[in-house]
Amino acid sequence: MNTPPIVSPQEWETAHEQLLVKEKALTRARDALAAERRRMPWAAVEKAYVFDGPDGKASLLDLFEGRRQLIIYRAFFEPGVHGWPEHACIGCSLGADQVAHLAHLNARDTTLVFASRAPQPDIARLKARMGWEIPWYTITDSFDADFGVDEWHGHNAFIRDGDRVFRTYFINSRGDEAMGTAWSYLDMTALGRQEAWEDSPEGYPQSxxxxxxxxxxxxxxxxxxxxxxxxxxxxxxxxxxxxxx
Structure with a gap:
């Protein structure tokens, strides 16, 4: 293993300060990208999708749980996926293990759910085995194909205006690696973190x-x-x- 040089604490601090300049630039660039997401056009969801949930049939609107925003992660847990029926996809499972406590997202009027094609009894068994408390629904129609997650995982963000639902953003592939914190989820939504320092369109909720x-x-x-x-x-x-x- 070809290691970096070993230096004094003072030299280490100098090197750290130099790299910190780039890290702060990356943070500002990430904030600017999130600001652009908040200005993305919205696509109206016209089709009536139906999911199976622990309490029976549920519409896409039901998945919001009364909140204004919704993020759906398409997790692969179903026949034909490696690990079935004991486990979900290894990558999707790693992602589920990283999900922060949902109360913080909910406090920003945002709901996170997972969706797979496995029946609800299998999903309930998997959640109990793995210690996951994420709301998890069964896809019953073309939702996955219509939103780019029929073959690979991904996060779709939605917002509602009354009973009207709009798709606002989509993250997949390596973009999913960063997901899991309250901040990463909020940064992909139309309303963002809803904090006063953010560059958001006029009238957006901020505190x-x-x-x-x-x-x-x-x-x-x-x-x-x-x-x-x-x-x-x-x-x-x-x-x-x-x-x-």
Missing amino acids: PPYKWWNWHDSYVPDAAPDPKWVEVSDAADAALQKRDG
């Missing part, structure tokens, strides 16, 4: 950063932020702005 965060068992809709957390987050924000200039 101060940090303030909406909470313990995953403590979110209450429309509740005021915890005063102590406001104090802590304000101090942290001021320190970061001072450090970064």
Whole structure:
């Protein structure tokens, strides 16, 4: 193994500062890309899709669970997929293991679900075995073919206006590698993180950063932020702005 040079702590700090310039540029570029996603045109979903869920038949609108946004990950768990019937696809399973607690997404009016062609009893068994709590539905029609996930995995983002549903974005292939955090999911949606620092079209919902965060068992809709957390987050924000200039 041809290792990098071994240097003093001071030399290491210098090298780190040099690379940090590029990392910050990458962060700004990622933010700019997310801003472009928020300005993508929307495609109306005209077909009435039907899924099987743990409580019976469900429409695409039902999958939103009353929230404004929906992300559907097409996971491969069905006959013909390696691992069936004990396991889902190895790659899709790795992705499922990375999913953050959904309460944080839900607090931003966004629902994440998985969808496969396996029957619900098999999905329930798989979730129990693997410890997954992600809502998981059975595809019963052409949804996967219509949204580019009949042969390979991918994330489709949707938004609703009342009962009308629109497709807003699509990420697949190596783009799926980055998914799993609340931030990666929100960054692919039409409304983004909904924080005041974001470059979003006029009228998009936005609130101060940090303030909406909470313990995953403590979110209450429309509740005021915890005063102590406001104090802590304000101090942290001021320190970061001072450090970064």
